[in-house]
Amino acid sequence: MIVNNQLYQTVWIEGTSVFMIQQNLLPFKFEIHECKTYWDTCMAITDMTIRGAGAIGAAAGYAMAQAFLQFRDDNDKALSIREARQDIENTRPTARNLFYAVDRVYHAGLISPENAMVEAQKIAQQDARNSKKIGELGSSLIKKKANILTHCNAGWLAFVDYGTALAPIYLAKREGKEVFVYVDETRPRNQGAKLTAWELFNNGIPHVIIPDNAAASLMAQGKIDMVIVGADRIAANGDVANKIGTLDRAIIAKEFNIPFYVAAPTSTIDVNCGTGKEIPIEERKPEEVLFQSGIDSNNNYVQIRVSSPGSQALNLAFDVTPSKYITGIITEKGIIKAHHQSIKKLMEESVNQ
Numbered sequence: 406m407i408v409n410n411q412l413y414q415t416v417w418i419e420g421t422s423v424f425m426i427q428q429n430l431l432p433f434k435f436e437i438h439e440c441k442t443y444w445d446t447c448m449a450i451t452d453m454t455i456r457g458a459g460a461i462g463a464a465a466g467y468a469m470a471q472a473f474l475q476f477r478d479d480n481d482k483a484l485s486i487r488e489a490r491q492d493i494e495n496t497r498p499t500a501r502n503l504f505y506a507v508d509r510v511y512h513a514g515l516i517s518p519e520n521a522m523v524e525a526q527k528i529a530q531q532d533a534r535n536s537k538k539i540g541e542l543g544s545s546l547i548k549k550k551a552n553i554l555t556h557c558n559a560g561w562l563a564f565v566d567y568g569t570a571l572a573p574i575y576l577a578k579r580e581g582k583e584v585f586v587y588v589d590e591t592r593p594r595n596q597g598a599k600l601t602a603w604e605l606f607n608n609g610i611p612h613v614i615i616p617d618n619a620a621a622s623l624m625a626q627g628k629i630d631m632v633i634v635g636a637d638r639i640a641a642n643g644d645v646a647n648k649i650g651t652l653d654r655a656i657i658a659k660e661f662n663i664p665f666y667v668a669a670p671t672s673t674i675d676v677n678c679g680t681g682k683e684i685p686i687e688e689r690k691p692e693e694v695l696f697q698s699g700i701d702s703n704n705n706y707v708q709i710r711v712s713s714p715g716s717q718a719l720n721l722a723f724d725v726t727p728s729k730y731i732t733g734i735i736t737e738k739g740i741i742k743a744h745h746q747s748i749k750k751l752m753e754e755s756v757n758q
């Protein structure tokens with residue numbers, strides 16, 4: 406992606422440091438954050454300096470490689486590395502990509518730290534390549550002048566590059582389809598209002614931010630032709646965990662006969678989770694609901710309380726959309742039904758390739 410006339414990926418590694426776009430400051434400030442140790446990278450995942458399934462997958466893979474390099478001369482390096490793996494896996498529980506990447510890099514690192522690094526790089530490159538492919542396949546579903554609703558941010562910031570839900574939209578625009586995007590603000594962290602809107606603006610895509618409770622009304626008015634969202638984990642039966650609020654959109658879309666697509670790489674599919682009920686759902690700090698952050702009129706970054714002092718908040722970061730609400734899943738290997746058989750076939754083909 407290009408920012409300030411320079412080509413960036415969301416996350417990358419140089420030497421033993423992991424670098425990433427500091428997403429907590431966007432869209433107000435564009436800064437690069439450096440993580441010198443695996444622990445720094447863990448902290449960046451936890452506090453959402455980096456976020457989005459593919460991006461945290463790549464970062465977690467790099468963190469695992471950093472641990473192998475950091476502990477290469479430790480007396481009990483096997484133990485230190487196992488503990489580091491645990492730390493990385495404890496950062497965020499829901500996105501499958503994180504566990505997928507850590508597992509791959511861990512096994513590669515048992516051969517050598519250099520091998521761990523090669524594997525981590527490979528995962529990041531694959532993430533970008535898969536997203537590009539999802540864009541190509543997904544754009545075929547988008548009609549001319551389509552009005553598309555998206556939730557959260559599944560754009561390039563959520564992956565190493567390109568994105569998933571937004572990649573088809575970027576390509577459709579380049580194909581001259583004149584798309585328009587309704588962007589759910591996506592409380593409490595506002596990934597829609599802050600990140601998706603920023604990405605779309607930078608790409609010259611007409612869009613408008615809508616409050617989280619506006620989708621039903623817009624669908625009832627016939628203003629939305631299709632919904633495309635990302636995914637954090639997809640169960641073997643096609644149930645999809647994604648940012649909280651996705652489930653409401655899916656139910657409403659079904660009521661109004663609006664196609665509801667999920668765009669995600671196969672690294673998000675967890676065949677060990679039989680159904681969505683088995684997907685661990687992250688609960689984050691109540692402060693994310695009770696406070697909001699942004700800039701004041703002097704351009705200072707501030708946090709303000711937007712809720713009654715004395716009340717607590719429940720902050721579930723994800724929900725699970727049952728497969729029956731999903732029209733199709735756009736993966737890098739093809740567009741499939743959200744159905745046990747289709748997922749099984751796709752994953753078997755992936756293994757055999």
Ligand code: MRU
Pocket residue numbers: 456457458459556557558559563564569596634635636637647648649722
């Ligand atoms: O909590 P976040 O911002 O890491 O949320 C994850 C997501 O990016 C969304 O749920 C997204 O729609 C999934 S696709 C990366």
